[in-house]
Amino acid sequence: MISPVKQKVIGIDVSKDSLAVCFSLTNKLQHLEVSNDKAGFQKLVKQCGVDCLYVMEATGIYYLQLAYYLYEQGAQVFVVNPVIIKRFIQMHLGKGKSDKKDAQWIQRYGEQSQATSWQPEQPVIVECRQLEQVAEQLIKQRTMVINALEALKLQPVVSSLATKSLLQTLKMLDKQVKQIQEKLLETLEKAFAKELNLLTSIPGIGRKTAGMLLLFTGDFQKLDNYRQLIAKAGLSPREYTSGTSIRGKVRITKMGGSLIRSKLYVCSFSAKKSNAACKALYERLVAKGKNGKLALIAVCNKLLKQAFAIVKSGIPYHPNYMHISTPKP
Incomplete structure (x- = not known):
């Protein structure tokens, strides 16, 4: 600032x-x-x-x-x-x-206002984001084609040419998605080998999720603390209460980061079993009567906190170090 x-x-x-x-x-x-x-x-x-x-x-x-x-x-x-x-x-x-x-x-x-000067991101980050966006668009198209095929099968009369065309389109989309995702991961591994290895040392986070985190955060360069990362991902809790009469449910903000949220949510199922800190957090929340989904969201937050700490410190995950300190900005 x-x-x-x-x-x-x-x-x-x-x-x-x-x-x-x-x-x-x-x-x-x-x-x-x-x-x-x-x-x-x-x-x-x-x-x-x-x-x-x-x-x-x-x-x-x-x-x-x-x-x-x-x-x-x-x-x-x-x-x-x-x-x-x-x-x-x-x-x-x-x-x-x-x-x-x-x-x-x-x-x-x-x-x-107090202005923080904008700076362009690394060209490799920009290029990889474009690859990620194209892959997501192709995956959406693939889902549309699959739905069209299912709808076609339910009709009393089915055109063989229509079916063949959709199947060919599906095959082409599968090939393109695979090529783009492979190129994306290959590019990230060349540019951010150290960071990827650090992130994948966290139980529950695979190479694809690690790559998405690097793209989402811009290699963690513009983040000063893990709370900024959680807020950026839209996973910050939002309370809705007033006085003694209004007691709304605590929900997450869901502002930005929908792709990374969905990916982390999938990762949380593995993390609550294999990640010591996440397992302890999940079990503690469930024991307190919290529902499973809320506990999994807390696990997502824990994964982000671990990711930030590990990348900033340069120290890989270790189950005996559940609280990794990060250098002060």
Whole structure:
């Protein structure tokens, strides 16, 4: 963290084709709209310069080219979770919505907040994330084809050509998924051999899950403590109570990280048997009357805590060291 910024703050509302820009000039707000491409980026920098803070939301993939360009030009970039901007607007009772107004709110947030400079991730992480995303899309297509085949079989008359076509598509998808997943794991093993070996030393975590954790966390580089990792995965408990009358169930936040959550949940079944700390935690919670699903979610959290500690310390898992200390940031 750095102290509140003193330099000029540029708020940018990013959309697919355009950028709505807001900045202060001689204490008056100015607005600018440019295209979301290199020509627009050049116009933006020419107008505002690089000796300032550019603030934008992490809007899908549409902000990435702009963030990379500004970073390469030497400007300071601050990328904010859209939920944070939404809450900021609500807190200030903001009304109405337009690209121009959103840019103004983003600029205001940048002026009032402590900014952590954005930096691009390692190219190998970006490339592997793309492979992971394509594999997931192909798996979804594969599920659709399997469902189509099942539906076809239930009909009184079945076209042999339709069946053959779906089977060929299924075979092709299986081949592509296998190739991409093998390439993904191979790339990760070359780039992060040490980290993968550390993570797979944890009982319950296999190489695929270890690879997903490395991609999800960006090689754990931007995390200061395990609580940030648990929150990022959407596994933080969220309590809903008020006074003596409202006693809602404690649930997890489920904000982000759906893929890693589902993978960890599967891993928790093995971890509660083979991982000493996870086994003790699971049995203690069940003995207290907690349901099995809640206990397994706690095991997921324990796995993340272990993963963070082991990668940061460089010490492989050992059953006799249930509390691994991590260096203070």
